[in-house]
Each structure stands twice: as C-alpha cells, then as structure tokens.
Amino acid sequence: MSELVRLKAAGKRYESAGPPALDGVDLTISAGEAVAVMGPSGSGKSTLLNLVAGLDRPTHGQVEVAGTELNRLSEKALARFRRTHIGIVFQFFHLLDDLTARDNVLLPAQLAGTSRRAAFDRADELLDALGLAARADAYPARMSGGERQRVAVARALINRPPLLLADEPTGAVDAKTGAQVMELLRDLNRSGQTVLLVTHDAALARGCATRLVQVRDGKLTEQVTANAATHEQVKP
Numbered sequence: 531m532s533e534l535v536r537l538k539a540a541g542k543r544y545e546s547a548g549p550p551a552l553d554g555v556d557l558t559i560s561a562g563e564a565v566a567v568m569g570p571s572g573s574g575k576s577t578l579l580n581l582v583a584g585l586d587r588p589t590h591g592q593v594e595v596a597g598t599e600l601n602r603l604s605e606k607a608l609a610r611f612r613r614t615h616i617g618i619v620f621q622f623f624h625l626l627d628d629l630t631a632r633d634n635v636l637l638p639a640q641l642a643g644t645s646r647r648a649a650f651d652r653a654d655e656l657l658d659a660l661g662l663a664a665r666a667d668a669y670p671a672r673m674s675g676g677e678r679q680r681v682a683v684a685r686a687l688i689n690r691p692p693l694l695l696a697d698e699p700t701g702a703v704d705a706k707t708g709a710q711v712m713e714l715l716r717d718l719n720r721s722g723q724t725v726l727l728v729t730h731d732a733a734l735a736r737g738c739a740t741r742l743v744q745v746r747d748g749k750l751t752e753q754v755t756a757n758a759a760t761h762e763q764v765k766p
C-alpha cells in the first residue's frame with residue numbers, strides 16, 4: 531500500500547513556556563486505511579489533525595502528505611495543496627448559512643477552478659450518494675444536524691481528495707445521527723477513501739476505523755488494530 535501521510539517526530543508548541551501540545555509524533559498512514567485518533571479532551575488530537583491538514587504548522591519535526599512536506603510550501607501553495615489533496619469535516623459543520631446545500635458543496639470546486647458544469651454534476655452526484663438529493667436547495671438553518679454533517683462530507687469530497695480528515699464529526703449530533711455519520715465514513719473507507727478521524731468516542735471509532743491510535747498529553751501512546759470484524763486487519 532502506498533504511503534499517504536507521514537509524521538516524523540512532529541510536534542507543536544503554541545507557547546514557548548509550558549509543555550508542547552504535541553510532542554515527537556511518528557505516524558504513517560497508508561492509502562486505504564481509516565485511522566482513528568482517540569484521547570481525552572486537551573490531549574492534542576485537533577492539533578495533530580490540523581498539522582496533517584496543513585491548517586497549522588509543526589514547530590518541530592515533519593509532516594508529509596502524498597509525498598509533499600507541508601512545511602516547505604508557502605501559504606499560497608499550501609492552500610492550493612489543501613484544496614486538491616485534503617477534505618475536512620468539522621464538529622460544527624462550518625457550512626455557510628447563506629448558501630444552499632448544493633452551493634456549499636460546490637464552493638471548493640469553484641475555488642479549485644473546476645468548470646461550472648463539472649462541479650455541478652459532481653455536487654449533485656455526491657448529494658445524491660449521501661441521500662441529500664431532495665435537500666440540494668435547502669439552507670443549512672433548515673437542515674438537521676445529520677443532514678448538515680452529510681453536506682459537510684459532500685463538500686469535503688467534491689475535489690476528490692486522497693485524504694479525508696474529520697475532527698469529532700459526531701460531537702454535535704445525537705447518538706443515532708452520530709452512528710450514521712460513522713457508518714458513512716466507514717462506507718467511504720470501504721470504497722477506497724483514506725480517512726483520518728479524531729474522536730474521544732471509542733465505540734464510534736471502533737465501528738469505522740481499521741486502526742486506532744491513542745494520544746495522551748501530546749504523545750502517541752499506543753497503536754492497536756481495530757477489531758471491527760468486517761475489516762481486514764491492517765498492520766500498524
């Protein structure tokens with residue numbers, strides 16, 4: 531399997547005094563894996579995800595995605611790289627309230643310069659695949675939490691990024707909807723999408739990940755293979 535993400539002794543110190551939020555993390559993710567990063571609140575999960583997303587830069591070590599060391603890229607190049615290589619789903623959806631579901635999904639394709647026609651077709655294909663065809667013209671305020679998160683997933687996937695990231699994607703929805711979001715991520719992974727997910731919910735993580743990783747006090751403490759019966763075992 532080809533390597534999609536590699537962190538080498540990666541760390542992040544937000545303030546010069548005090549301990550680093552993330553320290554000496556070595557982690558490799560192969561194409562096709564679904565890796566869940568677990569750990570208590572404040573342990574450094576979002577910091578780790580943001581480094582992989584190129585939303586933040588490491589203060590030590592290296593972060594590579596698809597063979598590119600992110601820290602070598604200028605802000606502009608990094609933004610361009612993110613647009614085509616990384617899709618992100620957040621806890622609170624981060625949809626634009628004055629755009630319809632379809633227009634939210636379309637936006638990253640427009641920013642990437644995709645032709646209007648191709649972007650529209652891809653948006654409708656995704657909305658359809660995620661059971662949102664009838665909601666394409668709805669505004670986020672009129673949608674349920676689960677619908678909003680599915681729109682956010684469609685938006686994350688519109689540019690066909692090799693890597694899908696999710697930061698507590700079930701954190702703002704009820705338990706039943708959370709289970710559906712996890713099923714969606716699991717199905718996407720089964721159809722080939724590489725996923726890196728952070729969550730503090732172990733049960734949900736086990737349901738959709740092929741590999742579990744623990745973060746505690748900014749350090750990766752253990753890597754265990756998910757025991758979801760339906761998944762092939764992936765070597766850590």
Ligand code: ADP
Nearest residue numbers: 544545551569570571572573574575576577578
């Ligand atoms: P988690 O996502 O696991 O809850 P975070 O990665 O958000 O943890 O935070 C890890 C640590 O870094 C925490 O102690 C948090 O307070 C600190 N932290 C996170 N973001 C910032 C920031 N922008 N500035 C300063 N400290 C931060």
Ligand code: MG
Nearest residue numbers: 575576577697
């Ligand atoms: Mg977090």
